[in-house]
Structures are given as C-alpha cells and as structure tokens.
Amino acid sequence: MNLLVFLIPAESGEKISYAITVLLTFAVYLSVYSDKIPPLSLPIAVFSVSLLIKLCTSCLIALCCIVISKVIYHDEDRRIPFRMQQLTSCFLRNRKIGNMKKPSQKDSTTDVGTQSDEHEAGSLKRDDFLGRKVTWKEVADAMDKLCLVFFTVMSTVETVVSLTIIMNRH
Incomplete structure (x- = not known):
C-alpha cells in the first residue's frame, strides 16, 4: 500500500497525508506487535526486523513525497x-541523455536564432533538444x-x- 502513494497526483494534496497515514499504520502495528513478544527474547524475530525496515522505508517514502510536493x-521562472532536465527528458520521454545539448555546444541541426541570449554565460538552457521546455511538474512526475x-x-x-x-530457520 505504501508504494501506491507515487501513483497519486501531487496536485490533489492527498499524497503527503496518505504517506503519513501508512507510516503511522506501520508504527502502530509495530508497537502492538512489540507488546506481544517477550521483552528479552535473545534471537530477534525476523518479523520484528522486517516491520522495522518497512517503518524506515515508509519514513523515506513520506520524505520523498514531501520533496516531490515541494518540487x-x-x-516556473x-x-x-x-x-x-536530461534525466527528466530521458525518464519521461524515453530519449537518450546524450541527445540534449548544453547551450555552449553548437549543433548543426539546431537553429541558432531560436536560442535565447538572455541566459548568462555558464548557465544551462531550459529547452531540450526539440525546443520543448521541461517543466517542474514533469520533473516531479519523473x-x-x-x-x-x-x-x-x-x-x-x-x-x-x-x-x-524465515524458510531457512524452519
């Protein structure tokens, strides 16, 4: 259920609340489970460790959701x-990373007149190699x-x- 959070659109506003709800569910489940096992059991139960890992993973997922919502x-300016831009373009549009050019690179297929001179030297242009802009929403989707x-x-x-x-223990 935790992975479904990445299928919820960030614009809906429910992404973070869903991630935190699943995180709290794991926390409550772990606390109920820890009350049921002996306090000084020497071999640590694999299920306890597995729940703890899932809880930590859920924390990371909630953190990722917060970062994605911020992005x-x-x-847009x-x-x-x-x-x-390269990774987003590659991941969302199945393009090769090498196809995108930095502004300092000249390409014989690129129309020099369409490139903007408003970017200072050393900065990276925002348009990909087809002239289409990569937006922050696309970055968040990627x-x-x-x-x-x-x-x-x-x-x-x-x-x-x-x-x-578990199977090797029995």
Whole structure:
C-alpha cells in the first residue's frame, strides 16, 4: 500500500497525508506487535526486523513525497538544472541523455536564432533538444516514477530476504 502513494497526483494534496497515514499504520502495528513478544527474547524475530525496515522505508517514502510536493510547486521562472532536465527528458520521454545539448555546444541541426541570449554565460538552457521546455511538474512526475521503481525493488528485495531467512530457520 505504501508504494501506491507515487501513483497519486501531487496536485490533489492527498499524497503527503496518505504517506503519513501508512507510516503511522506501520508504527502502530509495530508497537502492538512489540507488546506481544517477550521483552528479552535473545534471537530477534525476523518479523520484528522486517516491520522495522518497512517503518524506515515508509519514513523515506513520506520524505520523498514531501520533496516531490515541494518540487511541483516551484516557480516556473526558476531554472531547472541541466542534468535534471536530461534525466527528466530521458525518464519521461524515453530519449537518450546524450541527445540534449548544453547551450555552449553548437549543433548543426539546431537553429541558432531560436536560442535565447538572455541566459548568462555558464548557465544551462531550459529547452531540450526539440525546443520543448521541461517543466517542474514533469520533473516531479519523473521523480514519482523513479521513486516508485526504486521502492518497489527495495520492498521486493526486503520481502524475499525476510522470507528466505524465515524458510531457512524452519
């Protein structure tokens, strides 16, 4: 359920509240479980460790949701760093990272007249190689997708390791 938070649109305002609700659910579940196990059990229960890892993961997911919500409401006049533009363009549009050019690079297929001279030297241009702007909303969408993939893999690995340990103990 924790991973579903990355499918909720950030504009709805429910993303952070859902993440915190799931975090609190894990915290309550862990506290109820810890009341039921013996206080001085020498071998630590794998289930306890698994719940603690899920609680920590839920904290990270809530933190990521807060960062993504902050990114989506950035002022559109604020420049998006070039590497972030590349990664967003690559992740959302399946383009190769090498296709985007820094403003200092000349490309024979790029119309020099369309490039803006308003950016000072050394800054990165905001338009990608097709002239389409990468927006902060697109950056937030790419971060959502990246977090969904990362935390899905992390959750799967944690579950497989926990189940393997449990199966080898019996």
